[in-house]
Amino acid sequence: MTTRNLTCATTAGLSRAVRALAREHALDPEVRGRLVLSAAEAAGAALRAGRETGLEWAYDPGAGLLTVVLRTPGDTGPAAELPMAPDAVTEDEVVWRLPAGPPVDDAEEAPGGDALAAEELRVVLAAADALTAEHRRLKDELEETNSGVLALYVQLDERDKQLRTAHGQTLRELEDALRPPLIEADGLELAVHYEPAGTDAPTGGDLYDWFVLPDGTVHITIVDALGHGVTSTRSALNVTHAVRTLALEGHRLQSIVARTDEILYPFDRAVMATVLLARIDPVTGELWLANGSHPPALLLRRDGTARYLEARGRGIGFPLPGSETPLTERLAPGDLLLLYTDGLTESRRDPIEGERRLIEAAHKHLQSPIEEVPGAIAEDMHTVILHPDDTLALAVRLTGQ
Template identity: 85%
Template structure:
């Protein structure tokens, strides 16, 4: 392993010397070009200041590595960063720049490249090579590398465009599939909701309408249900249930309550006993059921009204002249301590009066039930003269202009018209 040293006084002499030793060790033309540019850039400040630069190189035949050291006077290299050079240096100090490159051994009998002392250094050292040809070779190598990068960039760009096209097509397919699923899901939800609705009833002297809105769009139903039917004596029975929880699970509890109430009512049980009796029936089967209940009986011929309550919000009565009040009936709901209703509250409706039965989702959307009850009276006054079938939905829309506490909502309107 032999170390050779050369002193260079000009940039031209340095580049000729670097090019010669690179050629001697058969460096790739592109690597050679980068090394020449890096040496000229690293020593440029010192050479322009008239300071000589020492070029030193050593070839290690065991490792096949050529070590090139460019040594300048103190402060001569200037602020050179290893990664900023065309050929990144392995080490940079204030006086030295070092490159370690894989290389081939020099051919036998080769002479060291010379530096210029005012003459052509390559000729002085007997170097027989055409520097212009070598520079052209280096340029061609650089151009070839650039062309290869350009071709690779073009290929990657085409692949990316093709991939983007495929991804876009996949997104379109997924969107179409998602739309189909939404349509099917919506149809299923509507069918399920319709299946839970009791069939419409006709009773001369009464107009009935209902509005239901679940707490979330992901479930078609919740714990708020209603039931209505005509009893053998001609009176109309209405059940409003609000079971604890949301979604389809609470729907099961609400259905159990409405079915039990219907059975008891058709068997002729007194109105005030139905809530307590329903709790007795359901408790052995499902102890988790908790529900508030409001029961109403209306005689379409006379307008007589009976109300039994089980912890449910009170019904709202609006007289034809605009007078409004809540009908407070006492009782405890299904699953509550001491469930049951006290003596039913009685009232007589006059033609044009409007009775509104609802769940707490209508009045507690802003978390304040007292404020909700005041707003409900205002909304009911606003729509008192509207067609009955429009009243529940219009009132719910007014009440839900701001929703801070989403909940299942049920509103049922009964207008007494008289026979």
């Protein structure tokens, strides 16, 4: 292995020397260009300071490696940022080891430095053009992909709208299936409002039932089963069906809650529900209430006086379920009776404050058309909701006609 060296005093001289040795060992033009730039940058500070730079190179034919050593006493420049990363760097040396062929002695035919630099520039431009073309191709593919993704998003959005529409229709049909039809009872006006705790569970444990008994009195059941969603709906349906059966069989009002608990216990031992039962004679205005741990009904007289009708009892699934002697009251024409679940009064987690606000809301809508009353009261009560819950409000007004 023969070692050769020379000393360079200028950047131009160093570049010519590096370009010549690289050409002599048939280095690729791109590699050659990087090596020339790297040597010039590494030695630039020393040459500008007037210090000569040594250039040494040796070829190992066995390994096929060309070792180039640049000696810059006291300053090797920014070696870490060179176009061609060096293999070794010391305080005053930068070393490159490159795969290369044996030296070729064709000095007479070798192109000049300008021609070699032009060749290196053409290689760089060709690489830049290739990168530009690749960038353009990738940009076109990205635009095409984005266009396809956008079209897919549009399709998915349309599909989502269709699914939401179908889902909403199904839920409305389910709600209608759970809701008993409006009854006709001369002398009474009835209306109801139901609002689930969340739109993802449009049914819950708050249900109602109303029907006319053979003697002409109207029976109303309000149920609030523990929990939310379909599971609590099933429990509430079991309660309303059992209550309806017992009422139509002629059981006394005060016995129905306890009897319902006995009927359901073998089939649904997990059921826990509060119940409020009301019987109203549309002719006389006579009212009977039986309670099972449920919030009291609100009676608002036509003259504006209001009173909660407290009836004692324990709910279904509670210890010692059942109702005590029914509370009796007489409605007068224009009086408003409001039956509800705790979601109406406990949205702010203070039942006492909620009952006070409920009286205010009922006063506000006392003279409104009956079909508007439950929804309007619920809207006033839910201006702030800290504790969302299923909400049921049922309004009854005696017309006296």
